Amino acid sequence: MVPRMQETQPLNDVWRFCGMQKNDSEQFAALLLVTKVVQAGAIDAKTRRRIFDAVGFTFLNRLLISRTPDGCPDHIFQALGLTLLACFCTDPSLAAHTQVLNKIPTLNEVICRQHQDNLAMKPVIEDAYQCLFAIAETPAGQQHLLDHGSVSALCLTYQSQNHGHSRALQLLKILLNTMGFQCWKKSKSELMDVFCMLCREFCQSEDSKKFELCEILSFFLPSPPSLTSSPLGIECLKNTYTGLSSILKSKLTVSQRDPALKLSSCLLSDYGIDWILADSRRARSKFLSLLVNLACVEVRLYLEDTVLEEDERQAVIAACYGIIEFGMMTCINAETLLLTQEQKLQLIDIMTEAFGAVVYYLKQVDLERMHSPFIFASVRILSAWLAEETSSLKQEICDLLPFLVHYARSLFSGKVEINQLSCQIAKIRLSEDSSKSAWPRDVLRFLLPGLCHLTAEEKPREILIKEGFPSLLLLYFCSQWEAFNSNHQSLPNHTDVEMSIQTSCGIFLNLVVTEPDLVRQEDCFSSLLSLLMKSAPSLVVNTDHLVLAANFVTLGLMIYRILSNSSVLSTPVVSTFFKSAIHLLSNAHFIKANPEENTSNIAVTGQYFRCWDEISELWFLGMQAFASCLPLVPWLPQLVLESGWPRNILHLLDQASPTSVDMELVTAFQGLLLQLAKHSRQCEDLILSEGGEQKANLYGMAALEQHLQGK
Numbered sequence: 001m002v003p004r005m006q007e008t009q010p011l012n013d014v015w016r017f018c019g020m021q022k023n024d025s026e027q028f029a030a031l032l033l034v035t036k037v038v039q040a041g042a043i044d045a046k047t048r049r050r051i052f053d054a055v056g057f058t059f060l061n062r063l064l065i066s067r068t069p070d071g072c073p074d075h076i077f078q079a080l081g082l083t084l085l086a087c088f089c090t091d092p093s094l095a096a097h098t099q100v101l102n103k104i105p106t107l108n109e110v111i112c113r114q115h116q117d118n119l120a121m122k123p124v125i126e127d128a129y130q131c132l133f134a135i136a137e138t139p140a141g142q143q144h145l146l147d148h149g150s151v152s153a154l155c156l157t158y159q160s161q162n163h164g165h166s167r168a169l170q171l172l173k174i175l176l177n178t179m180g181f182q183c184w185k186k187s188k189s190e191l192m193d194v195f196c197m198l199c200r201e202f203c204q205s206e207d208s209k210k211f212e213l214c215e216i217l218s219f220f221l222p223s224p225p226s227l228t229s230s231p232l233g234i235e236c237l238k239n240t241y242t243g244l245s246s247i248l249k250s251k252l253t254v255s256q257r258d259p260a261l262k263l264s265s266c267l268l269s270d271y272g273i274d275w276i277l278a279d280s281r282r283a284r285s286k287f288l289s290l291l292v293n294l295a296c297v298e299v300r301l302y303l304e305d306t307v308l309e310e311d312e313r314q315a316v317i318a319a320c321y322g323i324i325e326f327g328m329m330t331c332i333n334a335e336t337l338l339l340t341q342e343q344k345l346q347l348i349d350i351m352t353e354a355f356g357a358v359v360y361y362l363k364q365v366d367l368e369r370m371h372s373p374f375i376f377a378s379v380r381i382l383s384a385w386l387a388e389e390t391s392s393l394k395q396e397i398c399d400l401l402p403f404l405v406h407y408a409r410s411l412f413s414g415k416v417e418i419n420q421l422s423c424q425i426a427k428i429r430l431s432e433d434s435s436k437s438a439w440p441r442d443v444l445r446f447l448l449p450g451l452c453h454l455t456a457e458e459k460p461r462e463i464l465i466k467e468g469f470p471s472l473l474l475l476y477f478c479s480q481w482e483a484f485n486s487n488h489q490s491l492p493n494h495t496d497v498e499m500s501i502q503t504s505c506g507i508f509l510n511l512v513v514t515e516p517d518l519v520r521q522e523d524c525f526s527s528l529l530s531l532l533m534k535s536a537p538s539l540v541v542n543t544d545h546l547v548l549a550a551n552f553v554t555l556g557l558m559i560y561r562i563l564s565n566s567s568v569l570s571t572p573v574v575s576t577f578f579k580s581a582i583h584l585l586s587n588a589h590f591i592k593a594n595p596e597e598n599t600s601n602i603a604v605t606g607q608y609f610r611c612w613d614e615i616s617e618l619w620f621l622g623m624q625a626f627a628s629c630l631p632l633v634p635w636l637p638q639l640v641l642e643s644g645w646p647r648n649i650l651h652l653l654d655q656a657s658p659t660s661v662d663m664e665l666v667t668a669f670q671g672l673l674l675q676l677a678k679h680s681r682q683c684e685d686l687i688l689s690e691g692g693e694q695k696a697n698l699y700g701m702a703a704l705e706q707h708l709q710g711k
Contacts, residue, residue: 057099060084064106082110082127089134096138100131104144107131108153111164122163129167136174143179151175151183155190159197169194169216176219184222195220196236203239210243215259224270237275240267241287245278248290258316261298264291265319268326273338285338292327292347295320296354303361303378314374321381324351332388352392355385359396362403370410379407379443386450390457398460405467408444412476444476445496448503455510465518470511474524477504478531485535498548505551509621512558519562526566532556533569533577540580543607550615550622553581557625564632578629578639585622586645589665591655601660602652623668630675637680646676646683650690658698670701677707684708 063081085103089095110128113121132150135141145151150171157168172194176183184191198220202213217240227233240263247260267275268291278284298320302313328351330336331344339347358378365375386397451469454460464470484497508528512519519525532552539549556577592603604612608619630636640646649669653661673692676683688708696705 057097061099064103078110079121079124079127082124082131086127086130086134089131092134092138095131095134096141100135101141101144101148103131104135104148104150108148108150111157111162111168112153112160113162125162125164129164129171132171133167133174136171142175145175146179146182146186149187151187152190155187155194158194173216173219180219181223184226188222188226191220192222192226192232195222196232199236199239199243202243205243210247211256211259214243214247214263218259218263218266221263221266221270228271228274234277237267237271238277241275241277245287248287248294254313257294258313261295261316261323262319265295265322269322272326273330281338285340285343288327288330288338289343289347291323293350295323295327296350299324299354300357303357314377318374318377321377324354325381325384327351328385328388351385352389355382356393356396358382358385359393359400362400365403365407370407375407376411376443379404380446383443383446383450386447386453390450390453394459397454398463401454401460401463402467404447405464405469405472408447409472411443412472412479442500444473445500448500448507452503452506452510455507456514458514461510461514465511465515470508470518470522471524473504473507474528477501477508477528480504481531481535498545502548502551505555509555509558512555512562516562519559525559526563529556529559529563529566530569532559533573537576537580540584546607547611547614549584550618553584554618554622554625557581557622557629561625561628561632564629574633575635575639578633578636579643581622581626582640582643582645585619585626586643586648588619589652591652599657599660600655602656602665620664620668624671627671627675630672630679637676637683640676641680641683641686646673646686647690649673650687650692650695653695653699654691661699663700666699666701670696670699670704673701674704674707677704 060081063077063084085100089100094100107128111125111132132145136145154168154172154175158165158172162168172191176191195217198213198217202210202217205213222233227237244260244264247256248264252260273284273288276284276287278287299317302317327347330339331347331351358381362375362378362382369375390397451464455464480497480501484501508525512525533556536549536552536556539545539552542549560574588605588608589602590605591600593600603609608615630640649672653669673687677687677692678684693705693708695701696708
């Protein structure tokens with residue numbers, strides 16, 4: 001006989017009752033009673049744990065795999081086991097237990113099974129979903145679900161519209177939100193089938209479900225070029241566009257419009273304008289203009305009227321930032337013919353108003369709120385604007401510069417932490433194998449292009465100097481150079497690091513050219529010179545980084561002109577640096593024969609030609625700076641002479657057709673040859689012996705000709 005138990009008996013005695021039973025029959029009967037208590041929900045965590053300790057997994061495992069005896073309801077053992085398992089899974093520590101994770105295949109099988117109208121199985125399915133959701137909430141649970149095929153099982157469940165298919169979609173949404181790339185990699189076919197099904201529903205639905213699907217599609221969106229590379233994907237995009245168009249062209253409440261803006265932002269970010277599959281170019285341009293206008297209006301309404309508090313709409317405004325940024329890139333890209341000039345001007349005007357609202361919002365930020373990912377997103381979108389447009393909102397931007405410098409310093413110094421979720425909200429692209437700390441504090445990466453423009457203007461430059469920006473930039477420069485110089489050049493962000501270093505060099509060049517007294521007064525410039533001179537030689541010999549090498553050499557020469565009397569560097573280091581500078585500057589040109597016209601021209605060498613648009617200004621500035629260093633370093637002319645550079649220049653001029661040589665190049669050569677002749681008798685003799693006086697006359701090098709004639 002199984003001891004009877006009154007339902008009024010205290011719950012904390014249940015666990016003891018389970019443990020008293022001596023065989024399977026008694027324990028099974030006891031568990032039936034326990035199940036009633038569990039299903040009633042009147043159980044606390046302590047009692048739940050005691051029940052688990054009494055039952056354990058051994059008997060539970062037998063319940064899940066044992067066949068139901070003849071004459072008993074189907075799946076009664078499994079139903080009892082899943083009810084208990086669902087109860088145990090409400091304890092996070094139990095949900096992460098190996099024995100629970102081992103049940104994932106069984107849970108997948110339960111939710112996929114076709115049950116038709118069997119009402120008795122619905123509670124079993126609900127219990128299975130409760131277990132799956134509990135597992136997904138554990139730190140490693142989602143990976144286990146992925147590894148055990150739950151994504152495919154959930155997709156099949158939704159396609160079959162089995163009982164609980166809405167919960168399957170909800171769980172898929174959770175998995176895709178955090179592990180989207182891995183989910184698509186493992187179950188691409190099944191996810192694509194569900195995505196197509198959702199797109200069709202989204203296009204055809206005319207009730208509230210349309211807005212629910214709009215939000216869900218953002219999570220299911222596969223990475224490019226999955227949709228544009230197949231007819232099935234194109235159909236999905238067309239259905240998505242049709243559904244979004246009907247939403248955004250209607251009068252909607254905020255809650256209805258927000259999901260549409262989020263989905264549009266994701267589509268623009270991943271697929272550009274290719275997803276706007278309207279019938280004509282005019283319709284496409286009108287839809288894009290509508291999107292950008294709506295995003296700008298939302299940004300203004302929120303940022304100009306809201307109180308500085310965290311709320312759920314910030315994610316929507318961050319999505320609007322993405323739409324505005326795409327609109328901005330479309331307007332400035334001359335190759336994009338989608339928008340007319342009139343449409344571009346209209347969009348630029350409304351975007352300027354939106355960025356005015358961003359500036360207004362950031363001016364109100366206090367120190368306690370700098371951890372907010374929305375602040376990061378706002379600074380990032382403003383940085384994108386500043387990189388392209390510094391003539392608008394000049395005074396407002398100048399007023400905001402102290403905050404931007406302080407914010408950048410706070411993040412860089414580690415006073416503000418931005419985690420992985422924050423990176424997503426702030427629209428920072430992290431690769432699947434990136435660590436959480438890949439770019440969390442690198443707001444300067446976004447700010448640098450705009451600051452490069454601003455340091456060329458007197459007023460913003462004065463503000464940046466006053467706020468100590470040069471010292472901050474040096475710290476950032478050093479950290480980026482260390483990252484670049486590490487053994488992780490295969491990382492996805494390596495190109496970003498190189499670009500940040502180059503842009504930093506551009507800012508330093510602006511400061512060196514316009515503020516020579518600052519260079520003499522601030523210690524950071526002597527530290528920068530030391531880094532440049534020690535690092536340039538390794539870059540110059542690597543043609544893969546020619547642009548970066550040109551930046552290092554030119555900036556180093558420009559600073560050395562001002563700090564030549566400083567004892568910051570030893571002679572060997574300076575000598576090695578100048579050898580590298582000679583190598584970089586002297587190898588830029590060669591004689592190119594033109595057989596058809598029986599002439600020869602001075603042309604840019606192949607390795608330089610590939611990036612000449614990026615380095616030509618640096619090369620000419622470097623030539624000028626090198627020439628101005630010759631009077632400052634007594635042994636430098638001899639070093640140049642030994643390199644053979646002067647003779648090579650004269651040979652270039654001798655073989656070329658004078659009318660074919662650009663005057664800017666002639667001026668650069670004259671500046672170098674003149675300084676060599678003035679400060680080295682040996683160099684002067686070489687120039688004269690190579691017909692320098694005649695060449696000076698032939699190419700219009702008046703200053704050089706006059707000096708040589710005076711001798």
